[in-house]
Amino acid sequence: MKRRNFIKNAAATSLGILTVSSTFISCDVTPADKKAAIIPILKLTKPIVIATWNALLAVETAAKILQNGGTALDAVEQGCRVEEANEDGQSVGKGGLPDSDGNVTLDACIMDEKGNYGAVLGVENIMHVISVARKVMEDTPHAMLVAEGAEQFAVSKGFKRENLLTEKAKKAWEAWKVKSEYKPIINIENHDTIGMLAIDQNGDISGACTTSGLAFKMAGRIGDSPIIGGGLFVDNEIGGASATGLGEEVLKTVGSFLIVELMRQGKSPQEACEEAIGRIVNKPGKDFKDFQVGYIAINKQGEIGAFSIHEWFNYSIFKDGENKNIKSDYFNKV
Numbered sequence: 001m002k003r004r005n006f007i008k009n010a011a012a013t014s015l016g017i018l019t020v021s022s023t024f025i026s027c028d029v030t031p032a033d034k035k036a037a038i039i040p041i042l043k044l045t046k047p048i049v050i051a052t053w054n055a056l057l058a059v060e061t062a063a064k065i066l067q068n069g070g071t072a073l074d075a076v077e078q079g080c081r082v083e084e085a086n087e088d089g090q091s092v093g094k095g096g097l098p099d100s101d102g103n104v105t106l107d108a109c110i111m112d113e114k115g116n117y118g119a120v121l122g123v124e125n126i127m128h129v130i131s132v133a134r135k136v137m138e139d140t141p142h143a144m145l146v147a148e149g150a151e152q153f154a155v156s157k158g159f160k161r162e163n164l165l166t167e168k169a170k171k172a173w174e175a176w177k178v179k180s181e182y183k184p185i186i187n188i189e190n191h192d193t194i195g196m197l198a199i200d201q202n203g204d205i206s207g208a209c210t211t212s213g214l215a216f217k218m219a220g221r222i223g224d225s226p227i228i229g230g231g232l233f234v235d236n237e238i239g240g241a242s243a244t245g246l247g248e249e250v251l252k253t254v255g256s257f258l259i260v261e262l263m264r265q266g267k268s269p270q271e272a273c274e275e276a277i278g279r280i281v282n283k284p285g286k287d288f289k290d291f292q293v294g295y296i297a298i299n300k301q302g303e304i305g306a307f308s309i310h311e312w313f314n315y316s317i318f319k320d321g322e323n324k325n326i327k328s329d330y331f332n333k334v
């Protein structure tokens with residue numbers, strides 16, 4: 001068998017567990033052909049999960065699914081559900097801080113390895129909105145459902161209505177009402193939107209994002225988290241990215257999509273995250289001192305990146321069998 005055909009057949013039988021690196025080698029094809037053929041070095045992709053903020057339990061949950069042979073899509077959904085059920089985390093799911101009217105409204109989106117996408121926006125009374133977003137993706141011809149329509153759809157799919165406003169969140173809202181002043185708070189509670197990316201045993205990438213949005217926001221406000229290309233974007237050939245922080249600034253630069261496109265052009269995940277932050281802070285007249293934005297990214301080879309405007313953004317990652325939380329590098333070191 002000719003060497004070229006041998007390599008081709010070997011690679012074809014290994015697609016289930018191998019991914020292609022950006023590194024290349026050359027070799028002779030036949031004695032009669034002195035030209036070199038360029039072939040990819042194949043590298044095994046191990047299961048990897050990365051999430052914004054200190055979400056170690058959520059990442060561990062997702063990693064266990066991958067270690068048991070589950071898909072990246074299942075992993076990110078189940079990982080996000082952990083945070084949605086965590087009442088102590090006041091920016092995701094049940095216990096999330098309400099809007100200016102005292103209503104807890106949740107946003108979420110999910111994206112699979114095929115480029116399919118589903119989202120729900122401004123949903124009340126349903127805790128696991130990440131799972132509702134998946135139902136939108138898989139069971140409807142639409143990509144987004146909002147507010148009462150999304151809630152009704154969730155109930156039709158078996159999700160139960162419940163009160164999402166905990167006593168702790170209610171007291172925080174009542175204290176806020178004394179002055180009723182809204183302004184972004186950098187790294188509020190050292191926690192914010194949960195964005196999660198995963199690579200499974202097959203090398204497929206999926207992502208998810210869930211949030212209760214900015215605390216005490218104007219009623220009806222939607223940030224970047226459920227918007228494709230803003231809070232989340234995945235391209236299975238290249239990689240994925242997710243955002244946290246002030247959603248308005250992420251949306252203005254289509255941050256997650258930008259990062260994936262920069263990786264497509266050859267930048268590493270770290271370089272892409274840093275340039276995406278640069279697009280925000282280098283805008284003429286932009287005063288970034290009072291708001292935070294942070295990004296995480298992963299490429300097809302399993303390389304990761306993270307960067308933020310200000311200090312103290314961190315991310316949780318499972319890689320090479322280890323689950324840990326890491327402080328991100330940041331732009332504003334003045």
